[in-house]
Amino acid sequence: MIWSLSICLTSFIFLFMLSILCLFYGFFFIFYDLCYFIEWEILSLNSNSIVMTLIFDWMSLIFMGFVLFISSLVIFYSDEYMLGDLTINRFIILVLMFVLSMMFLxxxxxxxxxxxxxxxxxxxSYCLVIYYQNVKSYNAGMLTALSNRIGDVALLMAIAWMLNFGSWNYVYYLDFFVNSLEMKIIGAMILLAAMTKSAQIPFSSWLPAAMAAPTPVSALVHSSTLVTAGVYLLIRFNSIIFDNYLGQFLLLFSGLTMFMAGLGANFEFDLKKIIALSTLSQLGLMMSILSMGYPKLAFFHLLTHALFKALLFMCAGSIIHNMKNSQDIRSMGGLVIHMPLTSICFNVSNLALCGMPFLAGFYSKDLILEIVSLSYLNMFSFFLYFFSTGLTVCYSLRLVYYSMTGEFNSSSFHPLNDEGWIMLRGMMTLMVMAVLGGSLMSWILFPTPVMICxxxxxxxxxxxxxxxxxxxGYELSKFALSYNLQSLHYYLLINFLGSMWFMPLISTYGVNYYPLExxxxxxxxxxxxxxxDFGSQSIYSNSVNYSKWMQWWQNNSLKVYLMGFMFWSSILVLLII
Incomplete structure (x- = not known):
């Protein structure tokens, strides 16, 4: 236990100090408009050199700072959440490898x-999803891995196609060859890779399935690492997809993803899956504003979303931990009385998600919606933006209604408490950032005030x-708990909307099961x-038969030789006559 405590605390201190350093340099770089491009020659052989290239600009440094800050708090939180785990060292090392991979990216x-x-x-992520090693985890891990392999293959194809330019440093070519056929093909491959990693339609079903991972991993994955990798990649490649058919394609599919996830979350009863679907909805929002040509705005929402979503998952983990691993929101209720501090953090993060004025989510979401209102946009996409925003508030209030208000719906003799001080410290640090982070980042990223009229x-x-x-959201919650069960009249519709438009079925069977079968x-x-039959086995069996026959023929038996001699000599005599 002493070793597990030390590895958690050591990792926390190291990552936290590194995050402060990255954020400080990120702010320094943005104020002085700096960008460092570092090349490290690993090996040089006969005028061929293998070079590792790194880019340090304000975007990469600030994002690294946020990832390291959140991951340090998640590791600190894991020390109590994973208390009974005998293999916590392995867990922490896996999380550190996860963070290191994100740094590389x-x-x-x-x-x-x-x-x-x-x-x-x-x-x-596959190793972390299957961490609990049961059948459900294995299935979820396989779905996650195989769905993401599609994107990996697309990225490999983009790498192969970039040989046309003579280098893999895409930074050199983005602005100069933006209208060339090669760059359009590379853009299509990058778009496919980003859509699989950020779980856009039709690759959405792996995201709720990945909830089989431990909750600290979910907090890390859904805030700043795995699912945001696709958004970050497209922010870097934004000039390729802006103002062409790729951007229009992404706008449609990301809008539908946002809409589908918002609808699905209103019919879900698993606490972690509701929050996972809210992540999917926010990813759709980031992708859609990105496709309209606002990469800086998408990055701003990426940062603010990371803060309140990590907090939301950590609060959910604390609730699940106290509910003795029950995730059904119908068995909760009245948690605000039993777990007041956790409930405060949970409600603050929920309000930030809804875009409550002056919390982190408000600054980015409100700006996005105002830019959408100002843009030249078709009616369908406009409807998807605003209706999905309404759905976000709808499922958030439904979640609060089920879990926080009313009477406690589980056993009356239940050890609910708010005494996990290690978890609470991590949560309260993030709560401060979820309140202040939006205004702070808006001042830094958009120092010039813009009037949207x-x-x-x-x-x-x-x-x-x-x-x-x-x-x-409030009315639907009351309606679902009523005794007349009117919702059964709409069972087929609710089944369709609540199961992500049958996408898990299509993904598991269409993408994974049938191709593998x-x-x-x-x-x-x-x-x-x-x-x-006609190849190796045929050659083998014929060789065996021929060798047996030859062995029989060449067997040292006088009778065989005499019979052979007499047979062939008689044939020879007959031929001569």
Whole structure:
């Protein structure tokens, strides 16, 4: 236990100090508009050199600072959450490998080194999803790994296609060759890779399945590491997808992802899956504003979202921990009485998610919606933006209604308490950032004030949609608990909306099961069937038979030789006659 405590605390202190350093340099770089491009020659042989390239600009440094800050608090939190785990050292090392892979991805201007971080994230995430080693975890891990492999293959194809330019440092070519055919093909591959990693339609089903991982991992994955890798990659490659068919394609699919996740969360009863679907909704928001050509705004929302989403997952973990591993929100209720400090953190992060004024989420979400209102956008995408915002408030209020208010719905003799001080310290540190982080980052990223002038009703639309969404969330919660069970009349619709539009079924069977089953059949019929019969096995069995015959023929038996001699001599005589 002493060793496990020391590895947690050592990792926490090291990562926390590193995050402060990265954030300080990030702010320094943004004030002085600096960008360092570092090349380290690993090996030089006969005028061929292997060079590791790193990029340090304000974006990579600030994002690294946020990732390290959140991961340090998550590791600190894990010390109590994973208290009974005998293999906590392995867990902490896996989390550190996860963070290291993300660092590789962030500071790489080179597609090869990006692939190292990208594949590192995929591999370590598989190890973390299957951490509890039961059937559900194994299935979730396989779905996560195979879905992400599609993106890895797309990235490999982009690497192969970049040979046309003579180097894999994409930074050199983005602005000059933006309209070339090669760059458009590379852009399509990068877009596919980013859509799989950030779980956009039709690759969305792995994200809720990945909730099989321990909750500290979920807090890390859903805030700043795995799912944000795709968004970060597209922020770097933004000039390729802006103002062409790739951007329009991404706008449609990210808007639908946002809409689908918002609807699905309103019919879900698993606490972690509701928060996972809210992550999916926010990823759709980031991707959609990115496709409209606002990478800085997408990055701003990426940072603010990381703060309150990590806090939301840590609060959920604390609740699950106290509920003795029950995740069903129907068995909760009245937690505000039993766990007041956790409830405060939970409600602050929920309000930040909804875009409550002056919390972290407000600064980025409100700005995004106002930019959307100001942009030249079709009616369908406009509807998806605002309706999905209403759905966010709807499922957030529903979650609060079920878990925080009313009477406690589980056993009356239940050890609910708020005494996990290690977990609470981590949560309260993040709560301060979830309150102050949005305004701080908005001052730093957008130092010049911008006046967005909109008609009165359009300006109030975001507030109106949020209030209507909250009202519907409250009414739907009461309706679901009523005794007349009217919802059974709409069972098929609710089943369709609540199961992410049957996407897990399509993913598990269409993407994973049937291709693997087909591969098994091809392997049995061809590799182990016909090709064996007519190939190696046929040669082997014929060789064995011929050698047996030859051995029999050459056996040292006088009778055989005499019979042979007499037979052939008689044939010879007959031929002569």
């Amino acid at each position: 962030i500071i790489s201007p080179n597609l090869i080194s990006i692939l190292l971080g990208w594949d590192g994230l995929g591999l370590v 909109l008609p009165y009703l359009l300006k109030l639309l975001a507030v109106m949609v949020s209030l209507i969404g909250g009202y519907f 087909l591969g098994k059949k091809v392997f049995k019929v061809f590799d182990q069937g016909w090709s064996e």
